[in-house]
Amino acid sequence: MQLDTYISDLLYRYECVTIPELGSFLTQTVSATINETTNAFFPPKKVLSFNEQIQKNDGLLAHYIADVDKIPFEVANKKIAKLVAALKDNLSDGKTVNFKNIGDLDFNTEGKITFEPSYQLNYLTDAFGLSQFESPAVTRELYKEEAERIEKVIPITVTSEKRKSRPYLKYAAIAVVALTLGGLVASNFYVNQIETHNQLAQQEAEKQLDTKIQQATFNLNPLPAITLNVSKQTGNFHIVAGAFRVEENCDTTVAQLKADGFSARKIGTNKYGLHQVVYASFETRAEARKALQNIKTSHNKDAWLLVKKLD
Known part of the structure; x- marks a missing residue:
């Protein structure tokens, strides 16, 4: 033993x-x-x-x-x-x-x-079904210094007398305004570029997460099917076949397992929102344990025993 x-x-x-x-x-x-x-x-x-x-x-x-x-x-x-x-x-x-x-x-x-x-x-x-994965880092560029520089621009006041005696001040004022407006446009352009980059990176990270979860939830080996004699689908001992984020994949798996001779069914979702599929449910732990050993040997080595009272 x-x-x-x-x-x-x-x-x-x-x-x-x-x-x-x-x-x-x-x-x-x-x-x-x-x-x-x-x-x-x-x-x-x-x-x-x-x-x-x-x-x-x-x-x-x-x-x-x-x-x-x-x-x-x-x-x-x-x-x-x-x-x-x-x-x-x-x-x-x-x-x-x-x-x-x-x-x-x-x-x-x-x-x-x-x-x-x-x-x-x-x-x-x-x-169950969750595995380690890596996601590209999201790079953020800060334009704090540029924003502070724009905020600190000092207006230029020119009197009529000075305007006459110093005409070049008019052109200097126009240049300052032009530079300020140009800085604002450039700053907005770069900020929009950064927001677009961050949004794409976030979407890619979420896509990789969904893919990893979906790929890790269920894997049936092409081994010979076995037949379990289950008299009724009640009890608190369930042999879990897999968990799926997309419910259509869950229904496909149930149909496949039923075709292989199992009394498969859905038992709802877990706390992560994954739809769970079980081979069968049993009244006693001994019955479930015996069936689990047969399934691991002949059908799916990743099957596991869930003890849970269903509503």
């Missing part, structure tokens, strides 16, 4: 998954971020950590294993204890303990457990 799969399943739904007598994997949700140097956008995610101090058995892992494998709770606890003993032996021998899609555990020089996350999976279900 491998603990990786069970722990990975639980990390999607819980903030703390404890391995008795070893420690606990913890998750913390962080918001979407932008790298100002590379212009890379990162979706929201759950950050993993490990706390060696939290070792008390809360029963969560054992209950889940017992439910999935159809074994008594006491037997599940004994299997966990046996695996933990083997893991501790490996750590004591200086070996690295790897939990697939979670991270690596090691002993440091002080005999304490250190953890290095793998970052291969995003355990935040609300961010």
Whole structure:
């Protein structure tokens, strides 16, 4: 029995998954971020950590294993204890303990457990279908100095006497007015150019974002179809096939899955406005877990289990 799969399943739904007598994997949700140097956008995610101090058995892992494998709770606890003993032996021998899609555990020089996350999976279900992407920087040119220079232009006052004795002042005044008007026209022209550039850059960034989301939401491999015997479409355990920004693509996917023998349907949109499609819904976690393993093996390795009560 491998603990990786069970722990990975639980990390999607819980903030703390404890391995008795070893420690606990913890998750913390962080918001979407932008790298100002590379212009890379990162979706929201759950950050993993490990706390060696939290070792008390809360029963969560054992209950889940017992439910999935159809074994008594006491037997599940004994299997966990046996695996933990083997893991501790490996750590004591200086070996690295790897939990697939979670991270690596090691002993440091002080005999304490250190953890290095793998970052291969995003355990935040609300961010499903979102991936990292880069967008060109939007360049803005400021004409503050030019605007200040125009605002500080001082009107020239010329009396009739001076106009007669100094005719060149008339031409100087005309030149100042001409230069001011020319500066205003040029300034407006450049400002309009900048606004047009910024608008095009923003549209391109939004286009790339929509494209990335649409491409990352659903990918069916051309593998042989399997048939699931689902008696009814109720329950809180749903096997998600994908999520789409365009509802027409959602309807096409449902029709395709139904043609392949699945009881596919739409279950509404998530918080990002993406339309979700499921292979089927189940009353118990054990039924959903069994069907999910079959689908990942034979149809779509990116399918995942959503636990949600539908309205």
